[in-house]
Amino acid sequence: MMKVVYTGEMDPRLCKSVLGETIPALAEKDADVIYLDADLMSCIGTAKWAKANPGRAINCGIAEANMVGVACGLASAGFKPIVHTFGPFASRRCYDQAFLSGGYAKNDVTIIGTDPGVTATMNGGTHMPFEDVALYRALPGATVIDVTDPTMLISVLGQCVNRPGVKYIRVGRKQYAKVYEEGSDLPIGKAVTLREGSDIAIFACGIMVHEAMQAAGTLAAEGIQAAVIDMFTIKPLDVEAVEAWAKKCGAVLVAENHNKFGGLWSAVSEVLAQKRPVPAGYVAVEDEFGEVGPQGYLQERFGLTAAHIVEQAKSIIAKKS
Amino acid sequence: MMEAAKKKELQALAVRIRMAALEAIHSLGSGHLGGAMSIADVLAVLYGKEMKYNAADPKWPERDKLVCSKGHAGPAVYGTLAVKGFFPYEELKTLNRPGTRLPSHCDRNKTPGVDMTTGSLGQGTSLACGMALGEKLRGRDARVFLIVGDGESNEGQVWEALAFASAKKLDNLVVLLDWNKRQLDGWTEDVYPMGDYVAKLEAFGFDTVKVNGNDVEAVADALERTRQAAGKPHAVILDTVKGAGIQEVADTAMNHSLPVSDEQFERWTAQLKSELAALEG
Known part of the structure; x- marks a missing residue:
């Protein structure tokens, strides 16, 4: 079952609370699921459950490289580890361990990186990964997901624990706009059409899905019909969806809360270049480091708003012959 | 004290491991000979006495596990496994060949x-640790036996892992630190001195002993001890010689990776064979 219920309203659930409920629920359902954290259990609401279940939840201290290695060792003993820390430490800090002890050694692990991109807000530039997707895309066989809303978070986490390879899930801890009806299944690797359109196809992921939907509304008022496609699975990319929408609309825009190098824009461009070259562009971070501030300010600062999408969409459509 | 017959058996196994590793490396022409030789004796004690395993069922879940974290010593591990019948001895000559089951690193x-x-x-x-x-x-x-190189311990991850083992009271973990005193660029004391490993491991909360790592009886006694103390992880600092068992290799200062000529192979193998004959004769 999957139903799109987007109205622009926020989902009342905080993603940190959803993580705090979903991780214990998965562990209670499957005795092989084991949860590891690097001293950030209290940030996602798992601390109380972890204390009561010391054999199911391992606090590895502030040592992320070791944590991922330990998770991989547990995987070799038949466990299904879920590892959590903030995005930069779940990617850059432990990348070699995820790559070799995980991917290369065929130890299957699920890694959750919270507060991706501008959602790191007040923790600032040191905690603001704009490159985590690029890193994990380059890991052979990896699954890379930028979560759209709490319902999707529950759905993909449940799939990831039983999926082979290294799975990287990036998700903010706060609220997201509600996109999917509670209980919806979002199969990994399958893009979701959120809004039909014929003038341009907007592929978005993470917090940019909401911005894209807002932009599509603005464009419609000006007579431009923009399709919006939720590309929450950045790897393996739904190549057929990219091809089909490029063919239908003849113009493509990608919106992502990530560096323009190596993320969804790169992934979509690779498909377009090979399969169906059409005018295309992006709304993404212009190869910069992050900085501190509220999310609204940061989205303006790095050009990640609905207004930026509207402007880009018009400029791409103007290139259609 | 170990029975004399058992000691001879383990010494002979160590010689066989050296011969096998040498054969694998010679078949390729060169390889990580020094660090393979330094751990031949501990491998002999592990696979000749201490570890429970089944060569016919390498993935038997109840087996003890070995992690050779200094993965470049693969040829010594492969030599051990071949001698113990995990795969045909002749396969040692496929080391690093295209499509091999025996890559340079474990x-x-x-590899079965x-x-x-x-x-x-x-x-x-x-x-x-995981x-x-x-x-x-x-x-x-x-139990899990972990062979770590002394040069390898330059890596910060080693110390993160040791802290974890101690914090989680992993008393089924035995760290075997191959203190062979040389790394790729030369003597560890010149390249990157790491200080006193016994003091370090003790400070990290390990039950720690230092033994002559090229003496099978001393290693066996130390491993016997690791079966007893509970509540904390174990460390055995293996005081070894890089290249041990082949004097010319041990005497070569830069012996991390070496070419092995046909002439050297024949001569060293003959020496090892005569040692074996003396032990088994």
Whole structure:
């Protein structure tokens, strides 16, 4: 079952609370699921459950490289580890361990990186990964997901624990706009059409899905019909969806809360270049480091708003012959 | 004290491991000979006495596991596994050949009997901790033996893992630190002095002993001890010689990776064979 219920309203659930409920629920359902954290259990609401279940939840201290290695060792003993820390430490800090002890050694692990991109807000530039997707895309066989809303978070986490390879899930801890009806299944690797359109196809992921939907509304008022496609699975990319929408609309825009190098824009461009070259562009971070501030300010600062999408969409459509 | 016959048996196994590793490396022309030779004796004690395993069923879940975190010593591990019948001895000559099951660094998905993939130095230490924790959570009494190089311990991940092992009281983990005193660029004291390993491991909360790592009886006694103390992880600092067992290799200052000529191979093999004859004769 999957139903799109987007109205622009926020989902009342905080993603940190959803993580705090979903991780214990998965562990209670499957005795092989084991949860590891690097001293950030209290940030996602798992601390109380972890204390009561010391054999199911391992606090590895502030040592992320070791944590991922330990998770991989547990995987070799038949466990299904879920590892959590903030995005930069779940990617850059432990990348070699995820790559070799995980991917290369065929130890299957699920890694959750919270507060991706501008959602790191007040923790600032040191905690603001704009490159985590690029890193994990380059890991052979990896699954890379930028979560759209709490319902999707529950759905993909449940799939990831039983999926082979290294799975990287990036998700903010706060609220997201509600996109999917509670209980919806979002199969990994399958893009979701959120809004039909014929003038341009907007592929978005993470917090940019909401911005894209807002932009599509603005464009419609000006007579431009923009399709919006939720590309929450950045790897393996739904190549057929990219091809089909490029063919239908003849113009493509990608919106992502990530560096323009190596993320969804790169992934979509690779498909377009090979399969169906059409005018295309992006709304993404212009190869910069992050900085501190509220999310609204940061989205303006790095050009990640609905207004930026509207402007880009018009400029791409103007290139259609 | 070990029975004289058992001691001879383990000494002979160590010689066989050296011959096998030498044969593999010679078949290729060169390789990580020094660090393979330094751990031949501990491998002989592990696979000749201490570890429980089944060569006919390498993935038997109840087995003890070995993580050779200094993954470049793969040829010594392969030599041990070949001698113990995990795969045909002749296969040693496929080391590093295209499509081989015996890559330069240990790979759990390729070689029967290799329990963990290693090679990027330091990573085997955390993997071993996860494996040891997994054994405990599974309720199995299997142990995990972790061979770490002294040069390898330059890597920060080693110390993260040791802290974890101590914090989680992994008393089914035995760290075997191959203190062979040389790394790729030369003597560790010149390249990157790491200080006193016994003091360091003790400070990290390990039950720690230092022994002559090229003496099978001393190593066996130390491993016997690791069966007893509970509540903390174990460390055995193996005082070894890089290149031990082949004097010319031990005497070569830069012996991390060496070419092996046909003439050297014949001569060294003849020496090892005569040692073997003396032990088994």
